[in-house]
Amino acid sequence: MAEGVLKTLDYSLEVFSAGTNPAQRVNPNAIKVMNEIGIDISKCHPKRVDEFVNQPFDYVITVCDNAKETCPVFTGDVKHKLHIGFDDPADATGTEEEVLSVYRRVRDEIVEEFTAFYQKIIRELN
Numbered sequence: 001m002a003e004g005v006l007k008t009l010d011y012s013l014e015v016f017s018a019g020t021n022p023a024q025r026v027n028p029n030a031i032k033v034m035n036e037i038g039i040d041i042s043k044c045h046p047k048r049v050d051e052f053v054n055q056p057f058d059y060v061i062t063v064c065d066n067a068k069e070t071c072p073v074f075t076g077d078v079k080h081k082l083h084i085g086f087d088d089p090a091d092a093t094g095t096e097e098e099v100l101s102v103y104r105r106v107r108d109e110i111v112e113e114f115t116a117f118y119q120k121i122i123r124e125l126n
Contacts, residue, residue, distance in 0.1 A: 001106070001110050002017065002110050002114055003016070003017035003041070003044065004034050004039045005111050005114045005115070009114065009118045010118065010123075013122070017044070017047065018046075018048055018049040019046060019049060022046030022047060023046050023090075025045065026044050026045065027089075029089065029100060030089070030107075032100070033107045034107060052074070052076075053073070053074050053075055054074075054075050055074075056078070057074070057076065057078050057079070058079050058080065059078075059080045059081075060078050060081050060082070061082045061083070061084055062084075063085065063086055063110070064088045082117075084117065086113075087102070089102045089103040
């Protein structure tokens, strides 16, 4: 979801999203709640963070609460490492509507936090 948000804030950004234990496909609930705000992530596919550890990045941002502790060390040139933590909505339980409610809350938090990050950090650099 964070990748989708960042890409819509500025189409010139190169954004990569990866996980320490990625699923086989993007969670359908994430696709659904992102579509609700006009962001299509249905063509995305989960990737392992190991694919990227040797690459240079301006920013490496961990987003899941446990990713900060389990994320491998990036050996490429990384200018800034940040942690902007969110609950993992994939851990939500309950009825379909209760689960979707968690996805919507996390989506909205991601939109708020990454919009602020973009406006305060990225846009000011350009």
